[in-house]
Amino acid sequence: MxxxxxxxxxxxxxxxxxxxxxxxxxxxxxxxxxxDRIELVRDDVAKKVDVIIDGKFFTSYIYPDSLEKPVLYPINTANENAITRGWPLTPRAGERVDHPHHLGLWFNYGDVNGLDFWNNSSDIKDKTNYGHIVHKSIVSAKSGNEEGVLKVSLDWVNSKGEVLLTENTTFIFRGNDDQRSIDRIATLTAPNGEVKLTDNKEGMLGLRTARQLEHPSNKPEIFTDASGQATDVPTMNNEGITGLYLSSEGIKGDDVWGTRGAWVSLSGKIDNEDISVAILDYPSNPGYPTYWHARGYGLFSANPLGQKALSDGKDELNFKLDKGQSATFKYRIIIYSNETILDGQVNRDYIEWAK
Incomplete structure (x- = not known):
């Protein structure tokens, strides 16, 4: 036993x-x-949420008090090259230093009940005729294997802090070995009374690109914003400047400005990496298909509401929201790495997304 x-x-x-x-x-x-492959790292002290894909930094949602609106900044390719201009936060040698309100990827407008949200920046001292967007809260930040989802709540306010619009926005971040994407879905609501978003060229979803993705330019230019302020943009060294716009209508280069289309791509090279950045409009968006406020000096913007300004008076929208009314604006931004997309790839991706 x-x-x-x-x-x-x-x-x-x-x-x-x-x-x-x-x-x-x-x-x-x-x-x-x-x-999770796609990690959202929240830092309330630094007022940001970092997005990490497969261990590589992609972008940050930042909302410091020094900015007049929250933005995504910087934005990297899958190979970790920044597609966004560094100035004014982290300047790089050889960059333009015009339009300090052009930072990362943002969403606002040049005429909201007569107030300019678009051009507001630290350079503006008298804020009476300007509005700014206040980050209110992070509703949720969820990491995931296929996507990371960030939901935020914002207020569009005047210089007295009175709320004109509330904004509830969802960011969806995705990525693989040679591609990154951002869905930005914003619902604007007028809680306190009628809000007019009168036709204005300064809008609405904006991206300021790295110098390498600008169009080569051989002459100095002066650009005037909605408040009449002129900014000199001098001729610069074109070495390594490779950008080229292409719209869904087959329009190329600087001719894309002031035209309508379901999407526009911007292709070029950074450090020998073939890069294309595409912004896709959505069929249910107000003003679809959007007009493009896309400039060769690096402003890449979809403006569905500025129709009179961008069509030379041929179209006019004068969009407005009655008290309690809402409107949703949905866009996808795709950053392609190590490939050229002139073979119709953007159009195929657009059809798949929009359906």
Missing amino acids: LFNYTALIALSAVAFACGSKETKAETEHSAEQKK
Whole structure:
């Protein structure tokens, strides 16, 4: 009986040890399974949410008090090249230093009940005729294997802090080995009375690109904003400047400005990486298909509401929201790496998304 009892103890010990090893292995495997490819890292002290894809930095949602609106900045390709201009936050050598309100990827407008949200920046001292967008809260920040989803609440306010519009926006971040994408879905609501978004060329979804993605320019230019302020944009060294716009209507280069289209792409090179950035409009958006406020000096913007200004008076919208009324604006931004997309790739991606 003693032999059998000892053998039983030994067998039990072996079984326990094996079971322990299996449990540890299963735990490690489970931890690996739970690790998300697309991580949203929230930092309330720094007032930002970082987006990391496969261990590489993609972008940050930032909302410091020094900015007149929250933005996504910077934005990187899958190879970690920044497609956004660094100035004014982190200047790089050789960049233009015009239009300080052009930062990262943003969403606002040049005429909201007569107030200019678009041109507001730290350079504007008298804020009476300007509005700014206040980050109110992060509703949720969810990491995931296929996508990361960030939901935020914002207020569009005047210089007295009175709310004209509330904004509830969802960002959806995706990525793979050679592509990154952002869906920006914004619902604007007029909680306190009628809000007029009168036709104005300064709008609405804007991206300021890195110098390499600008169009080569051989002459100095002066650009005037909605408030009449002129900014000199001098001729610069065109070495490595490779940008080219292409619209869904087959229009290329600077001719894209002031035309309508379901999408526009901007292609070029940064550090020998073939890059294309596409902005896609959505069929249910107000003013679809959008007009494009796209400039060769690096402003890449979809403006569905500025129809009179951008069509030379041929079209006119004068969009407005009655008290309690809402409107949703949905866009997708795709950053393609290591490939050219002149073979119709953007159009195929657009059809798949829009359907």
